[in-house]
Amino acid sequence: MADDFEPKILGILCNWCTYAGADLAGTSRIQYPPNVRVVRVMCTGRIDPSFVFEAFSLGADAVLISGCHIGDCHYIAGNYKARRRIALTRKVLEGYGIDPRRLKMTFVSASEGALWAEVVKDMVNTVKKLGPSNVQKKTNLAAGHAAAGAADDDLAEIAKASAGKKLEAAPVQKK
Numbered sequence: 001m002a003d004d005f006e007p008k009i010l011g012i013l014c015n016w017c018t019y020a021g022a023d024l025a026g027t028s029r030i031q032y033p034p035n036v037r038v039v040r041v042m043c044t045g046r047i048d049p050s051f052v053f054e055a056f057s058l059g060a061d062a063v064l065i066s067g068c069h070i071g072d073c074h075y076i077a078g079n080y081k082a083r084r085r086i087a088l089t090r091k092v093l094e095g096y097g098i099d100p101r102r103l104k105m106t107f108v109s110a111s112e113g114a115l116w117a118e119v120v121k122d123m124v125n126t127v128k129k130l131g132p133s134n135v136q137k138k139t140n141l142a143a144g145h146a147a148a149g150a151a152d153d154d155l156a157e158i159a160k161a162s163a164g165k166k167l168e169a170a171p172v173q174k175k
């Protein structure tokens with residue numbers, strides 16, 4: 001494996017816990033690899049498996065999903081649902097010949113900036129060992145995007161689109 005391979009990892013983070021934890025890591029100046037492009041959703045329960053498949057088809061080498069600890073979801077059961085969905089999604093990926101280690105779900109709270117840094121380091125090391133994903137090369141969708149030379153921009157587009165949908169669909173938080 002080329003030593004200079006730097007994985008592109010899409011991070012989909014819950015607003016209330018991991019996104020805040022990642023922010024804390026930044027404001028605390030904790031050093032960790034810059035390989036994760038972050039999309040914020042209001043809850044991991046909002047994450048549709050299609051986000052994962054599209055990320056891979058657009059050139060992501062891995063997808064890291066992270067939210068509140070079990071029992072701490074601000075929408076009660078969103079992370080339980082996400083955990084089940086992600087487990088199933090990993091099986092689907094495996095069925096398509098994609099190593100399921102390329103999709104990971106973790107639980108990081110708003111006060112766990114140091115843990116977030118460790119999660120990212122661990123994921124980057126795992127994906128570096130796995131090497132680049134070849135999913136994009138195999139898909140027509142990705143071929144179109146690759147022709148436009150916009151794989152990196154596409155990850156940002158997914159982020160924007162996903163965030164927009166999330167805001168519309170997020171459950172109203174009761175006071």
Ligand code: FES
Pocket residue numbers: 014015016017042043044045067068072073074075076078079
């Ligand atoms: S609000 Fe964080 S996982 Fe549901």
